[in-house]
Amino acid sequence: MSRWGITLPLTGVPLTAHRSLVERLPDLGFTDIWSAETAGTDAFTPLALASQWAPTLRLGTAIVPVYTRGPGLLAMSAATIAELAPGRFVLGIGTSSPVIVNSWNAMAFDEPFKRSRDTLRFLRAALAGEKVTASYDTFSVSKFRLERPPVPPPQVMLAALRPGMLRLAAREADGAITNWLAPSDVPRVRAEVGPDTELVARIFVCPTTDAEAARGLGRMMISSYLTVPVYAAFHEWLGRGEALKPMHDAWAAGDRKGANAAIPDSVVDDLIVHGSVDACRERIAEYQAAGLDTPVIAVLPTGEDPAALALSLTPPG
Incomplete structure (x- = not known):
């Protein structure tokens, strides 16, 4: 299946004002909505709304930091969206950055590779409904079990940039999420995850001439x-x-x-x-031709109506 995603919420558009846009996305060829989490909305609430507005779209977080919620709370948040959108939710996790983790959330940004790996392993067990008691390298959990384990459990993808994390994503996650790359960079990233791992990338798009x-x-x-x-x-x-x-x-x-x-x-x-809307759509398609499975468009402000711009960036053809 060819996928074509968009990042929501849009800059400057109130959350509740997204409903008419979200309801139109499936008919325009969009398959995915992905949220983000920095200092705006949290990653889960926009997806909770979208799950009710467009019951066919896949919903994903790109990404939720592995440091800013405890492991149990992260599993609970993921299970909630997975219950609202059975079989349509992807939990994307990642390290985020020292600014977000340490400076803004007062958490220690220690051992990012191990923390990502440990969180991924915990979530696999917890979201499957298992009772988890485990001592990982970066944290320990005792007797945690979800009261409402989702059926089916959501996929869990890992944010990854360089070879070590990309290979971890291919080995233990359901896909890899990346960003800040050109179409010409995709083959190098793809080579690290192999042909069978879903590769998702946020693409920054400024539709203006x-x-x-x-x-x-x-x-x-x-x-x-x-x-x-x-x-x-x-x-x-x-x-x-x-x-x-x-x-x-x-x-x-x-x-x-x-x-x-x-x-x-x-x-x-x-x-x-x-560039023009048509030129932008063609450029995004170049990422797919180079080996990207799921482009996730992040619409940058141009002074035009962001909702209209988002709806115009439909898959070519």
Whole structure:
């Protein structure tokens, strides 16, 4: 099945105002809705609403941090959405970032690989209805059992960027979730997870023919994200280390304006989809042609109605 997803909620649109948009998505060719969790809505509430508005769409979190909820609460939240959308919910988990985990949520960002692996193993057991007593490397759980285990249990996917986490996703999860990549990067990521693992990626899309405006927004986003160490390492692995070095140097010196200016147009055009709506749709399809299973569109602000823009980004053909 060819999938085509969108990130909700849209920036600037109230949660309850999404109903008419969500109800139209299946008829337009969309198959998936994916939420996110940074400092806006939590990841689960928008999906609870969408589960009742469009009872055929697959719903996913991309992603829920493994640190900011206890293991039991994370299982309970996932089980709740899985009960609302039986067989249609995917729990996407990941490490998030030190800013979100430590600076905003007062949690220690320790041993991210092990914490992801341990949380994944706990969730597998808990969501299957098992009584879990286990000492993992990064936490222990004693006698936890869901009172309302979902039937069927939801799939659990893992956010992954570099080879170690990508291989863990392929080995122990139901798929890998990634972002901040170009179509040309997909084969390298695909090679780490193999041909049979579902690969999901959030794609940032700015549907405007004002290339300078799109690049300006793209530069601000790239400097904010790709200076985070895990993303810096990801793009070093993808081969953008030299191209992004001037940005990193300026950022480290406290020169935010200089960091933005140092990002080449070619890097922005690689990582931010922009242009006419038709050009954007064709560019998104390039990701699928390169080996991506599920593109998840994140609509960036252009000054136009975000709901209308989202509805226009239908699958080509």
